Amino acid sequence: MREQPILQVKNLQKKFGEGCQHCLDPEIRQLEKNFCPYCGTIYAVHDVSFDLYPGEVLGVVGESGSGKSTMLQGLYFDIELAAGEVYINEPMLASQNVLTLSSQQKRYIRNYIYGMVYQNPLDGLKMKFSSIGNIAEKMIAAGSRNVGNIEARSKALLEDVHIPLRRMKEEPRNFSGGMQQRVQIAKALSNNPPILFLDEVTTGLDLSVQASVLDLIKQIQRELHISMIVVSHDLAVIRMLADRSIVMLNGTIIENGLTDQILEDPQHEYTQQLVYSLL
Numbered sequence: 001m002r003e004q005p006i007l008q009v010k011n012l013q014k015k016f017g018e019g020c021q022h023c024l025d026p027e028i029r030q031l032e033k034n035f036c037p038y039c040g041t042i043y044a045v046h047d048v049s050f051d052l053y054p055g056e057v058l059g060v061v062g063e064s065g066s067g068k069s070t071m072l073q074g075l076y077f078d079i080e081l082a083a084g085e086v087y088i089n090e091p092m093l094a095s096q097n098v099l100t101l102s103s104q105q106k107r108y109i110r111n112y113i114y115g116m117v118y119q120n121p122l123d124g125l126k127m128k129f130s131s132i133g134n135i136a137e138k139m140i141a142a143g144s145r146n147v148g149n150i151e152a153r154s155k156a157l158l159e160d161v162h163i164p165l166r167r168m169k170e171e172p173r174n175f176s177g178g179m180q181q182r183v184q185i186a187k188a189l190s191n192n193p194p195i196l197f198l199d200e201v202t203t204g205l206d207l208s209v210q211a212s213v214l215d216l217i218k219q220i221q222r223e224l225h226i227s228m229i230v231v232s233h234d235l236a237v238i239r240m241l242a243d244r245s246i247v248m249l250n251g252t253i254i255e256n257g258l259t260d261q262i263l264e265d266p267q268h269e270y271t272q273q274l275v276y277s278l279l
């Protein structure tokens with residue numbers, strides 16, 4: 001029998017706009033792509049459900065605007081979702097819908113259970129802190145107080161992500177895009193989270209830099225067995241990293257399964273186009 005999922009996501013919903021008589025009722029709603037043609041409300045995420053299992057990498061692929069980032073930001077509590085349930089299989093949290101927890105409990109989850117690597121390093125790093133300071137800050141926020149331990153752990157993490165220690169005092173704004181993503185990854189790993197979210201982490205990087213960041217993510221997965229959700233518009237990235245994948249279009253999931261299966265036998269017309277574009 002398969003293990004229990006570490007993360008269960010049920011029926012997530014997020015809209016931008018008030019909605020109207022034509023769209024608030026899902027039974028009669030007729031959207032154009034993801035928005036209501038009468039009032040313009042965007043249904044950025046609707047009816048999104050999936051499980052994440054311990055140690056697996058789940059890919060989330062879809063075109064720009066399909067709702068991937070909104071979904072991830074909702075899971076990480078950066079934005080408030082309109083509805084849905086999220087369960088984390090951790091002793092302190094089991095059987096509680098974490099979307100309904102207090103902000104203090106959500107902070108606990110962000111500090112100890114989730115790690116996040118944003119597409120834009122400006123969202124994940126404090127550019128005026130040193131690189132080592134960024135990692136230390138995250139550890140202090142999670143309650144670490146022993147300066148010696150914080151320094152040793154931060155240095156080890158920087159070495160793990162191949163940032164030379166002679167540059168650890170530099171602000172990440174001096175770094176290249178690939179190095180900034182590495183510092184973000186080190187920061188996200190600092191408190192040993194069992195779940196890591198990665199949002200378009202290689203988008204905008206040169207191909208060779210992309211390859212080295214992807215290698216680093218694979219290495220982390222191999223060595224630490226962290227469960228990961230990897231969001232990308234690029235099926236090639238998903239193919240490289242993800243065991244299982246979901247395909248999103250217009251705010252909802254249109255296909256899911258083993259990544260190899262999706263690549264070999266895509267069912268939905270949109271997924272077929274994505275796969276053929278790889279050839």
Ligand SMILES: Nc1ncnc2c1ncn2[C@@H]1O[C@H](COP(=O)(O)OP(=O)(O)OP(=O)(O)O)[C@@H](O)[C@H]1O
Pocket residue numbers: 016034042043044062063064065066067068069070071200233
């Ligand atoms: N703050 C916001 N206000 C209004 N609409 C928003 C907001 N944030 C996202 N949207 C809309 O929600 C939909 C989903 O956007 P989202 O950024 O989640 O898509 P995505 O698949 O991550 O695309 P990308 O990779 O380009 O960010 C889009 O139509 C977007 O315009």
